[in-house]
Amino acid sequence: MKLTKSFNRSLWAFHFNSGSCNGCEIEIVAAITPRYDPERFGIKLVGSPRHADLLIVTGPVVKKMRDRLLRVYEQVPDPKVVMCVGVCGSSGGPFYDSYNLDGPVDDVIPVDVYVPGCPPRPEAIIYGVVRAQEKLERLEGERA
Amino acid sequence: MSDGNPAKTTPYTVPIGPIHPALKEPVMFTFRMNGEQIEKADFAPGQTHRGIEWMGMRRNPIQIVHLTDRICGICGVSHSLAFARAVEQIMEIDVPERADYIRAIIAEFERIQSHLLWAGMAAHELGFDTLLHLTWRVREQAMDTIELLTGNRVNYGIIQIGGVRRDITPDQHPAIHECLDYYRDLQGKLLRIFLEDATIQMRCRDCGILTRDDALRLCTVGPTARASGVNMDVRVDFPYAAYGDLDIEPILPDRYLGETRGDVFDRIVVRLLEVEQSAGIIRQCLDVMPAGDILWETKIPKILAAFKKAHGEAVGRHEAPRGEVLHYVRMDGKEHPTAWKVKASSYSNLMSWIPMLEGEQIADIPIIVASIDPCLSCTDRVAVVRGGRRSIMTKEELHRLSVEKTRRLMR
Amino acid sequence: MSGRRMTPDEVVAVFARELGGGVRGTRIAERREGAKKHPSYTIWIDLDREALKPAIRTLIDIHFPHLSVISGTDIGTAVELNYHFSIYYGTKGGEYMVTLTVALPKDDLRVPTIADLIPGAVFSEREKQEMLGVEVVGIPDGRRLFLPEEFPEGVYPWRKDGTGIPDAMVKDLWAVGRPANRPARPVVAREVQGEVQAAEKEEAKVTGRAPSTEEAERHE
Numbered sequence: 179m180k181l182t183k184s185f186n187r188s189l190w191a192f193h194f195n196s197g198s199c200n201g202c203e204i205e206i207v208a209a210i211t212p213r214y215d216p217e218r219f220g221i222k223l224v225g226s227p228r229h230a231d232l233l234i235v236t237g238p239v240v241k242k243m244r245d246r247l248l249r250v251y252e253q254v255p256d257p258k259v260v261m262c263v264g265v266c267g268s269s270g271g272p273f274y275d276s277y278n279l280d281g282p283v284d285d286v287i288p289v290d291v292y293v294p295g296c297p298p299r300p301e302a303i304i305y306g307v308v309r310a311q312e313k314l315e316r317l318e319g320e321r322a
Numbered sequence: 323m324s325d326g327n328p329a330k331t332t333p334y335t336v337p338i339g340p341i342h343p344a345l346k347e348p349v350m351f352t353f354r355m356n357g358e359q360i361e362k363a364d365f366a367p368g369q370t371h372r373g374i375e376w377m378g379m380r381r382n383p384i385q386i387v388h389l390t391d392r393i394c395g396i397c398g399v400s401h402s403l404a405f406a407r408a409v410e411q412i413m414e415i416d417v418p419e420r421a422d423y424i425r426a427i428i429a430e431f432e433r434i435q436s437h438l439l440w441a442g443m444a445a446h447e448l449g450f451d452t453l454l455h456l457t458w459r460v461r462e463q464a465m466d467t468i469e470l471l472t473g474n475r476v477n478y479g480i481i482q483i484g485g486v487r488r489d490i491t492p493d494q495h496p497a498i499h500e501c502l503d504y505y506r507d508l509q510g511k512l513l514r515i516f517l518e519d520a521t522i523q524m525r526c527r528d529c530g531i532l533t534r535d536d537a538l539r540l541c542t543v544g545p546t547a548r549a550s551g552v553n554m555d556v557r558v559d560f561p562y563a564a565y566g567d568l569d570i571e572p573i574l575p576d577r578y579l580g581e582t583r584g585d586v587f588d589r590i591v592v593r594l595l596e597v598e599q600s601a602g603i604i605r606q607c608l609d610v611m612p613a614g615d616i617l618w619e620t621k622i623p624k625i626l627a628a629f630k631k632a633h634g635e636a637v638g639r640h641e642a643p644r645g646e647v648l649h650y651v652r653m654d655g656k657e658h659p660t661a662w663k664v665k666a667s668s669y670s671n672l673m674s675w676i677p678m679l680e681g682e683q684i685a686d687i688p689i690i691v692a693s694i695d696p697c698l699s700c701t702d703r704v705a706v707v708r709g710g711r712r713s714i715m716t717k718e719e720l721h722r723l724s725v726e727k728t729r730r731l732m733r
Numbered sequence: 734m735s736g737r738r739m740t741p742d743e744v745v746a747v748f749a750r751e752l753g754g755g756v757r758g759t760r761i762a763e764r765r766e767g768a769k770k771h772p773s774y775t776i777w778i779d780l781d782r783e784a785l786k787p788a789i790r791t792l793i794d795i796h797f798p799h800l801s802v803i804s805g806t807d808i809g810t811a812v813e814l815n816y817h818f819s820i821y822y823g824t825k826g827g828e829y830m831v832t833l834t835v836a837l838p839k840d841d842l843r844v845p846t847i848a849d850l851i852p853g854a855v856f857s858e859r860e861k862q863e864m865l866g867v868e869v870v871g872i873p874d875g876r877r878l879f880l881p882e883e884f885p886e887g888v889y890p891w892r893k894d895g896t897g898i899p900d901a902m903v904k905d906l907w908a909v910g911r912p913a914n915r916p917a918r919p920v921v922a923r924e925v926q927g928e929v930q931a932a933e934k935e936e937a938k939v940t941g942r943a944p945s946t947e948e949a950e951r952h953e
Contacts, residue, residue, distance in 0.1 A: 225721065371879040375891070661805070
């Protein structure tokens, strides 16, 4: 499905770090700062999962974070879309053989959009957000 | 947070965390509060322990270099450099001089982007989001140059055991100089915004003080230690890479302000002045950089064979943006190291939170926690335990408390 | 703190004089980098366990040291702890690293705390307790540091003997497999079976490659 010309909502995202190296974190923040400025389109990071449409997850999910990730996932209101940023969330990346991991992310919660890269560029993250918004509009269309 | 609660005035406990895992390990705080004031602070790191050292002992140093890049996404070169230097000492190999200079140049660019990143986050914690966006916009200039030189914005992957992977070619020099000139022209503006702004003065002056004695006793490093008046900078004290050839003075707050108070404001001063210093170091490096090879050995199998002949132990240190990083490596004639210990800079600085936080107000927690630059610091979730009742306080609310305090002070 | 900065040899001599038989061995490593080849020195001192605290007091008398970290190695019969200090920071090009090493036999893994002399050491001592299973006697705060609360007792990640990480704790995130909740494969005809075997062989060839060669090829 193509994104409609006028989005039917401003997309709010909550970022959850499940044990990432912080490379993805700074690229996510870089993606919302003035060079890219997605806030023009109403896309912004919020401080509570209850306000979010999109859950952005980074990191390979360490054991301590598994339950917290599940709890945060449940707090995001429906319809929701989950985006996994960075390769360690999709496959463990360089941390694949650690003794303290419960990942990858899609072993814990369902993931809709994967953004590969270590870390992905801000452009890639924004592209992922656009795909997530498309999926969200489709989910809403199905509900209506 | 019910109003009629009789336990409201007695000391209550506020756990914060797990924090934004900016560190190698993020932190969970517990505060004992008396009203708005922090009586006692404690913390527990390890919320996202990945066991990197254990994984490293199963891999060979060429593979570990990529792992060290990913210990911290902001210190993309610091850990790799310290680790490579430790392994090179065990193997008793000399790195080409040109590689030493390229290592120093990349490390200084990293310092520029890291300090700007921190300045933006500090402004954000104070509720000064315009400044967050301003500093992050100017930071992109350094990111572009890093990308030009290494091919990556984050996790540069430029360090190799015995040198660096990419050379700096003459046609890249104009772009580097353009970036350095940009920061030279910007420096006055940044200093004016951060140091002369009345709000930042009110929030940061005499807030979160760390005395020189505490800084020494708690083993703090980097800008946090220097802001408390400890003259300590690995680049100057313990020369390595190209730093021994250059003229560098450690940045101490009394040289700019005439006194050292060891508060949050001093930490801002040290970091902002270091941006200018780093640009100066890169200029010096470009001027005197020798020609020659950039790698001790280009063939990977030969390097791997050399690991099998390496016996011994060594320590590699580097002054990362946040302070000293130290890697201890021990090799016993196998491809993989027998022991590997990573000491990140924040590892040394975390203990200093306790004297800084005790006696301060709850609204000052975000800026004090951020002031040692534990990479980014964002409080994830705060649970308030008050008289046995537990209610959840989000990072947003804590941030709101901080912003409200700024507004109150401005009235 | 004495006024004049000693040479590395003099520092070693002070330790030999103050600690006598407690010093088992010393080594001074020199490293020169950059174009000017400015030297930097790392002093390694091997100590008896009993000499550790007096050695740190000696170090404090020379110059209040900066403790970077305590590292540790399982060397089979013993666990070695290295205390990485630096002295004379703040003097241009004049800092020395001083590493004090003590070996603790596996049947008596105890070491006195140094947190009474250097309070910042407690952080690193807590880490050594959980990672190597040593007991730091008199530690003011003996809680775990990095490992989660539910981490099994008696497992120490950096140990190379039976108390190290068991294979069962490692979850290979790269592993891909046929989902377990699908129905069993239908009975395959002979030629199809041959195909499956060929595919499995192919798979073994891909996964069986040693990581080191794979890495090497990527860089070539």
